[in-house]
Amino acid sequence: xxxxxxxMVALGNAAGSVLVLGAxxxxxxxxxxxxxxxxxxxxxPQATLASLVQGLAGGDxxxxxxxxxxxxxxxxxxxxxxxxxxxxxxxSSVRAREWIAPTLEFIRPLPASxxxxxxxxxxxxxxxMVLAVVAFGAMWPVLLATxxxxxxxxxQLREVSRSLELGHFNFVLKIGLPNAMPDILAGxxxxxxxxxxxxxxxxxxxxxxxxxxxxLLAARSFQASDLFxxxxxxxxxxxxxxxxxxxxxxxLLRWQRS
Numbered sequence: 001x002x003x004x005x006x007x008m009v010a011l012g013n014a015a016g017s018v019l020v021l022g023a024x025x026x027x028x029x030x031x032x033x034x035x036x037x038x039x040x041x042x043x044x045p046q047a048t049l050a051s052l053v054q055g056l057a058g059g060d061x062x063x064x065x066x067x068x069x070x071x072x073x074x075x076x077x078x079x080x081x082x083x084x085x086x087x088x089x090x091x092s093s094v095r096a097r098e099w100i101a102p103t104l105e106f107i108r109p110l111p112a113s114x115x116x117x118x119x120x121x122x123x124x125x126x127x128x129m130v131l132a133v134v135a136f137g138a139m140w141p142v143l144l145a146t147x148x149x150x151x152x153x154x155x156q157l158r159e160v161s162r163s164l165e166l167g168h169f170n171f172v173l174k175i176g177l178p179n180a181m182p183d184i185l186a187g188x189x190x191x192x193x194x195x196x197x198x199x200x201x202x203x204x205x206x207x208x209x210x211x212x213x214x215x216l217l218a219a220r221s222f223q224a225s226d227l228f229x230x231x232x233x234x235x236x237x238x239x240x241x242x243x244x245x246x247x248x249x250x251x252l253l254r255w256q257r258s
Contacts, residue, residue: 019027019063051161051225052232061214065233067212071127072237076133076195080188083139084177087146087184092172104143110139112198118206130202137198138191145187151182183248192245196238 031037032044043051055061086104089096112133120134123129153176161171177184191211203212211230218226 040222041224041225043228047225048228048232051223052229055226055229060231061229062213064209064211064230067208068196068203068212068234069237071130071134071197071199071203071208071210072192072241075131075199076138076188076192078131078135078136079191079195082135083187084144084146084184086139087143088150088172088177091147091150092168092176093178096258108140112194113201118200120206125206125208127206127208130199130206130208132194133202134198138194140183141187141190141194143187145183145190146177146180149183150176152183153179173178182253185245189242189245189249192241193238196234196241200227200234216257 028042029045032039032042040049052061056065057186086100088098090104115136116129116133119129119133123132149171158175159173161175166174199210200212200215202208203210204216204237207213211234214229215230215234218224
């Protein structure tokens with residue numbers, strides 16, 4: 001009975017999501033066809049879909065999408081590795097916390113966009129510059145999540161590690177990080193969204209091939225349908241990547257439900 005009710009709830013939620021999306025598209029269609037907004041700034045859904053299909057089939061949109069996706073994923077992997085490593089170091093060592101944490105707290109409030117001029121000075125207007133800024137901006141959710149997970153290791157687990165005479169490294173590897181995994185995965189999901197946002201901003205500023213550059217060029221040439229096609233693709237990238245990571249998170253954390 002519980003499975004049936006759960007399935008019904010999931011079906012109802014899915015139907016509600018489809019209705020909300022349909023209402024949004026209907027409002028978009030009404031605004032663009034009735035003259036509420038000039039079509040030079042708000043194309044119809046049909047025109048956007050046509051530009052999307054044309055760009056993916058015979059244009060450069062597919063290559064731009066792949067460039068943005070590659071940049072987002074690479075930056076996210078770097079950010080996750082840095083965030084987990086620094087989080088494990090600071091969260092498990094009092095001395096490291098006293099030495100490193102104040103500096104990180106000074107750097108952490110800096111927005112990624114504010115760091116771009118420094119990155120440009122170091123790397124130039126290049127793909128490496130964008131990757132560096134993406135890794136910097138997307139690192140903090142993972143770092144803070146790792147710190148939070150390690151801080152919440154149960155006292156009994158710490159007593160068990162002392163009873164087993166586990167060293168510092170083995171404690172972090174075998175007890176600390178597995179215990180912090182739910183927090184880390186949640187931080188990685190947030191970090192993936194940040195990676196996409198910073199990648200697009202970096203492409204716009206550094207004139208690197210990608211959806212950010214495609215959207216900027218479409219806006220400058222008043223090609224509204226191409227601009228909206230790029231925005232739709234960005235939304236699709238964010239949605240699909242979040243769903244895939246949520247599925248991976250559910251699979252990795254299935255031991256919590258057993």
